[in-house]
Amino acid sequence: MAKPTNPRWRQAFDALEKPLRERAEALTSTEEFSRALMLLFGAATTVRRGARGASTDLLHLANLPAHADLRRLARQVGALENKVESLSAELGRVARLLEQGGGERQKRSVK
Amino acid sequence: MSVEATAPDALTIIRREVERNALRARNGLKYLTGARFVRSATTPRDLVWQHGKSQLWRYRSDRVTRRPPIVVYVGLVGRSYVFDLYPGNSFVRKLMDQGFDVFVIDWGVPDEVEARNTIATYTLELLPRAIDAVLEASGEHEVTILGYCMGGCLTVASLGAGTEMPVKSLILAAMPTDFSKMGEFFGPLRSGSLDPDSIIDETGNVPASLVRTSFRIRKPTSDLVVYANLWQNLWNDQYMEGFQAMNEWVNDQVPFPGAAFREFLSEWLIGNGLVNGTLRVGGRRVDLGRIRCPVLCMIAEKDDIVPIAAAEPLPALLKNAQVQTVRLPAGHINLVTGRLADQVTIPSMVSFVNHHAETRAA
Numbered sequence: 228m229a230k231p232t233n234p235r236w237r238q239a240f241d242a243l244e245k246p247l248r249e250r251a252e253a254l255t256s257t258e259e260f261s262r263a264l265m266l267l268f269g270a271a272t273t274v275r276r277g278a279r280g281a282s283t284d285l286l287h288l289a290n291l292p293a294h295a296d297l298r299r300l301a302r303q304v305g306a307l308e309n310k311v312e313s314l315s316a317e318l319g320r321v322a323r324l325l326e327q328g329g330g331e332r333q334k335r336s337v338k
Numbered sequence: 339m340s341v342e343a344t345a346p347d348a349l350t351i352i353r354r355e356v357e358r359n360a361l362r363a364r365n366g367l368k369y370l371t372g373a374r375f376v377r378s379a380t381t382p383r384d385l386v387w388q389h390g391k392s393q394l395w396r397y398r399s400d401r402v403t404r405r406p407p408i409v410v411y412v413g414l415v416g417r418s419y420v421f422d423l424y425p426g427n428s429f430v431r432k433l434m435d436q437g438f439d440v441f442v443i444d445w446g447v448p449d450e451v452e453a454r455n456t457i458a459t460y461t462l463e464l465l466p467r468a469i470d471a472v473l474e475a476s477g478e479h480e481v482t483i484l485g486y487c488m489g490g491c492l493t494v495a496s497l498g499a500g501t502e503m504p505v506k507s508l509i510l511a512a513m514p515t516d517f518s519k520m521g522e523f524f525g526p527l528r529s530g531s532l533d534p535d536s537i538i539d540e541t542g543n544v545p546a547s548l549v550r551t552s553f554r555i556r557k558p559t560s561d562l563v564v565y566a567n568l569w570q571n572l573w574n575d576q577y578m579e580g581f582q583a584m585n586e587w588v589n590d591q592v593p594f595p596g597a598a599f600r601e602f603l604s605e606w607l608i609g610n611g612l613v614n615g616t617l618r619v620g621g622r623r624v625d626l627g628r629i630r631c632p633v634l635c636m637i638a639e640k641d642d643i644v645p646i647a648a649a650e651p652l653p654a655l656l657k658n659a660q661v662q663t664v665r666l667p668a669g670h671i672n673l674v675t676g677r678l679a680d681q682v683t684i685p686s687m688v689s690f691v692n693h694h695a696e697t698r699a700a
Binding site: 233234237240244247248251252254255256257258260261262264265266268269272273275276279295298299301302304305306308309312313316320 | 388389390449450451452453454467470521522523524525526527529531532533536537538539540541545548551555556557558559562563566570
């Protein structure tokens with residue numbers, strides 16, 4: 228069965244999009260473009276950090292906790308949680324090993 | 339051509355267009371109001387292990403006929419629901435239909451808590467623990483691993499660093515290996531001329547928006563094409579289901595944990611450690627010669643994220659493994675989604691897994 232042809236508007240769109248895509252890809256695939264993009268992101272991050280820093284200072288002046296303090300707390304709680312999870316996993320593993328060892332000892336004593 | 343012969347055709351066309359425009363209006367409104375055409379990740383599953391935000395899911399199946407279980411995961415910046423996009427287009431469901439016991443690892447969405455996670459956190463700690471949990475839940479003593487994209491990098495780094503995971507066979511799909519061939523986008527990072535800290539945000543991670551932009555910039559007119567396709571197919575409910583699920587996943591990147599990113603930059607991008615044999619994880623040297631299980635390398639020929647040149651050196655680096663390479667006429671994502679996954683990816687995997695099951699039994 229023949230593939231249905233695209234409507235005219237779509238054919239026109241494709242005809243326009245192809246050269247546009249080729250030019251845009253030629254531009255965006257350069258190292259210079261990538262550098263500019265990352266510098267832009269970097270600048271935005273710096274501005275955001277500066278604004279956050281200023282708001283943190285203001286909140287601290289009023290003796291109030293800032294977002295940065297909450298993040299630090301979240302990080303500490305998360306680290307603690309991970310440690311507890313690791314310890315309980317390790318304990319579970321040791322308990323299983325002990326159980327297996329106990330089983331082996333029982334088998335040996337029956338023999 | 340007579341007028342009598344064309345009149346009914348013209349009427350049919352007009353009727354069809356009127357119907358389609360009514361459907362377009364309905365679906366357009368539905369889409370604009372954010373209503374769901376379909377839900378992602380609906381295949382029934384159970385959480386069998388969790389550490390921090392990392393989770394291991396087991397998919398419920400009473401038709402498991404193949405051993406060992408298969409564990410599937412992506413890398414650190416993608417969401418794992420790509421494997422269970424929506425009913426009718428679920429890689430997990432297709433694997434289950436083939437008799438596999440399927441487990442999926444989701445690394446979670448990092449925030450300030452995960453900012454200090456290194457590559458070693460994932461390769462030497464979380465992955466081996468998740469595999470232990472798979473063995474415990476399934477009662478098996480081996481697994482098959484499918485590492486997709488950067489998930490493959492995590493797997494070879496883990497095994498190459500000497501973790502003792504009982505991997506019976508390994509499938510590495512669209513895995514970047516030679517990072518010098520990953521395209522000019524990574525140029526400023528690769529040359530070391532850009533300070534990584536300049537793109538790490540206040541949570542300590544590379545923001546998801548930058549990760550998303552880095553993917554979208556490769557096809558700068560893709561948004562225009564997406565909307566043209568959307569208008570053309572807006573009347574089609576089935577198309578809208580696929581469009582919504584896929585579009586959501588494509589735009590749903592997660593932040594890259596800051597410490598892992600710095601390490602990824604120095605060891606993988608700048609050092610090109612896999613190809614140069616200089617890769618270190620958590621202070622351990624990664625020796626790909628340690629990988630001795632059968633490996634299936636799946637290379638997507640139309641991959642615009644991991645170019646063929648970046649993927650194809652992998653088989654030669656796995657010196658001590660029995661490697662089978664398949665090149666598929668697929669893009670990066672449709673390796674695991676859509677008809678191509680049905681027709682090409684899954685049959686290749688099943689044949690590989692079966693082949694090694696048979697040789698082992700002989």
